[in-house]
Every structure is written in structure tokens, then in C-alpha cells.
Amino acid sequence: MDEPHRVRIAYLGPAGTFTEEALIEFMGTRPYDGIPRPTIEDVLTDVVIGSSDYGFVPIENSIEGTVTPTLDAMIFRFRLQIYAEYILPVRQQLIAAKGARLEDIHSVYSYSHALAQVGRFLRDRLPRAELHHTDSTAEAVRLVADAKSDAIAAIGPKRAAELYGLDVLIADIDDHAANSTRFLLLNNDTIPRPTGDDKTSIVCFQVEDRPGSLLSILAEIASRGINLTKLESRPTKTGIGIYCFAIDFGGHIAERHVQEVITDLNRYLGHVKFLGSYPAFVNQKHHSEANSTIDPLVGELLGQIESSRPTQ
Numbered sequence: 001m002d003e004p005h006r007v008r009i010a011y012l013g014p015a016g017t018f019t020e021e022a023l024i025e026f027m028g029t030r031p032y033d034g035i036p037r038p039t040i041e042d043v044l045t046d047v048v049i050g051s052s053d054y055g056f057v058p059i060e061n062s063i064e065g066t067v068t069p070t071l072d073a074m075i076f077r078f079r080l081q082i083y084a085e086y087i088l089p090v091r092q093q094l095i096a097a098k099g100a101r102l103e104d105i106h107s108v109y110s111y112s113h114a115l116a117q118v119g120r121f122l123r124d125r126l127p128r129a130e131l132h133h134t135d136s137t138a139e140a141v142r143l144v145a146d147a148k149s150d151a152i153a154a155i156g157p158k159r160a161a162e163l164y165g166l167d168v169l170i171a172d173i174d175d176h177a178a179n180s181t182r183f184l185l186l187n188n189d190t191i192p193r194p195t196g197d198d199k200t201s202i203v204c205f206q207v208e209d210r211p212g213s214l215l216s217i218l219a220e221i222a223s224r225g226i227n228l229t230k231l232e233s234r235p236t237k238t239g240i241g242i243y244c245f246a247i248d249f250g251g252h253i254a255e256r257h258v259q260e261v262i263t264d265l266n267r268y269l270g271h272v273k274f275l276g277s278y279p280a281f282v283n284q285k286h287h288s289e290a291n292s293t294i295d296p297l298v299g300e301l302l303g304q305i306e307s308s309r310p311t312q
């Protein structure tokens with residue numbers, strides 16, 4: 001008899017990353033196969049080619065801001081839908097071989113976002129250490145474990161120290177205690193049903209650089225009483241001063257006012273790329289397994305947006 005299909009979720013690995021920790025918490029008792037991938041790009045590619053059903057990646061941190069490899073990949077290189085979001089409190093640890101001493105550490109490895117979250121700690125306590133970037137925190141911990149040297153350390157999660165047989169030399173070294181990271185679960189084309197407490201993410205590309213264009217975008221949203229939750233401008237990589245705007249706001253694409261705002265932004269201000277409608281984090285625990293593929297009305301709207309996309 002055929003095995004029932006277990007949902008496959010690619011995540012930023014290797015085992016032991018904050019991303020894996022967030023995924024484990026997010027999935028709770030729901031069964032799944034977690035597939036560790038070495039980079040964010042690899043996670044997203046896995047979803048596009050169908051070797052995973054979903055991808056789970058970091059998108060923003062409360063100290064360091066947007067994880068730009070994720071945002072830029074979603075804006076410029078992939079056509080994926082956000083299916084859910086999850087927020088994990090993050091606690092960074094200085095991790096080294098058992099018995100290593102702080103005064104002997106001359107090199108520290110970690111993911112750039114993690115190094116930035118402990119910048120003050122590094123300046124105060126390890127001012128002469130060389131900093132090295134890895135593709136994730138757990139990759140740094142694994143590298144330190146393989147090196148078997150007392151002179152190198154990694155910054156990363158406690159769970160990674162345990163997994164790779166290392167010690168936490170100094171615990172909770174984050175520059176700000178309220179450190180947390182937001183993660184996204186992405187898939188190819190399924191939009192979860194509205195829950196009544198949802199968010200929608202879009203990217204607005206300006207057709208031309210007009211004075212007040214950002215103001216007009218905000219006015220379209222505010223005039224409908226929609227709550228803006230995030231706004232980020234990203235260079236389009238086509239010339240100095242040419243930006244697009246990644247926008248998150250309250251509401252679901254199945255709701256009339258959200259459809260109207262997207263249609264109007266697309267018609268009057270520039271091309272809109274739809275990134276997804278999904279339950280807001282607070283609602284996560286009540287999120288039902290039930291989902292729908294795109295309902296016909298929404299499908300039509302997305303089709304219109306798609307056909308108005310400027311060719312590149």
C-alpha cells in the first residue's frame with residue numbers, strides 16, 4: 001500500500017538553526033518531513049521545482065530588520081505565496097568547545113544577521129576577534145565543532161550547541177533582550193482561507209518616479225481604513241534612486257476592500273506583485289489545516305495584475 005503523502009518543508013539548515021526551531025514550534029504536533037537546505041535561495045528553489053511542498057525562511061528581525069536575501073528573492077526572482085508567518089524569540093549564545101576560554105578565542109563565526117544582533121557584545125568582550133560569515137548560525141556551530149579548536153567560537157542557538165556537542169561559553173549575549181525573528185512559510189500557489197485576522201503582502205513597482213508616489217500609495221491604503229503593518233523600500237537594481245515598496249497590511253485578498261486597494265494601486269500607481277494573504281501571527285494557534293486553492297474571483301484579480309506586468 002502507498003504511504004500517505006507527508007508534507008515536505010524545506011528550511012534554512014543545517015539542523016539546529018533558529019529557522020528549524022521556529023518550524024518545529026510552528027508545526028507543533030502536525031506531521032511533516034523537514035528538509036534542511038544550505039541557503040535561503042536553495043529553500044525557495046526547492047519549492048519552485050516541487051521537491052518540497054513548502055519553504056520556511058526568516059524574513060525580519062526585531063534588532064537587525066529585514067533579511068534581505070529572503071525579501072529580494074521574493075520580489076525579484078521567485079513567484080511564491082506566503083502561506084503563514086511565525087515569530088520566534090531569539091537568544092544568541094557564544095558557543096565553543098568544552099573547556100574553551102574567552103581569552104583564547106581569536107575567530108568568531110556566524111550568519112551576518114546573528115553577528116549584527118550581538119555587535120555590542122563582540123566589541124566589548126572580543127574586540128580583537130576576527131569575524132567570519134557563514135550561511136546560517138548552525139552552519140557556524142557545525143564548523144566550530146569540526147575544527148576541534150579552543151580558539152574559535154560561533155554565535156547561535158543553544159539547541160545547535162547541544163546538537164553538535166559544544167558548550168555555551170556565554171549565554172544570552174543579544175544586544176537587546178527583546179530579540180525576535182519573523183519567519184514565513186511559502187508555497188507555490190495556495191492561499192489559506194481568511195480567518196478574520198489576516199495580513200496581505202504586496203510589492204508596488206512604480207511605473208515612473210513621480211513626486212509624492214509613496215504618499216499616494218499610503219493614501220490608497222489609509223483612505224480605506226486598512227492598517228499598514230510594514231513598509232520597506234528596496235532598490236530595483238536598475239539605477240540609483242529607483243525603488244519598489246514592499247508593503248504588509250491587515251486584511252485578506254478575499255475581502256472586497258483589499259481587492260479594491262490592489263486593483264487601484266495596480267491601475268494608477270504602478271505594477272503590483274501579490275506575495276500572499278495569510279493568518280496574522282496572533283491567530284496562528286487557531287489556524288485550521290483547511291485551505292483553498294485560489295477562489296475564482298481572486299484568481300481573476302491576480303490574472304489582471306499579472307497581465308499588466310511590464311515585460312523586463
Ligand SMILES: O=C(O)C(=O)C[C@]1(C(=O)O)C=C[C@@H](O)C=C1
Nearest residue numbers: 017018019058111113136137181
Ligand atoms: O542562522 C539561523 O539560525 C537562522 O535561522 C537565520 C536567522 C536570520 O536570518 O536572521 C534567523 C534568526 C536569527 O535572527 C538569526 C539568524
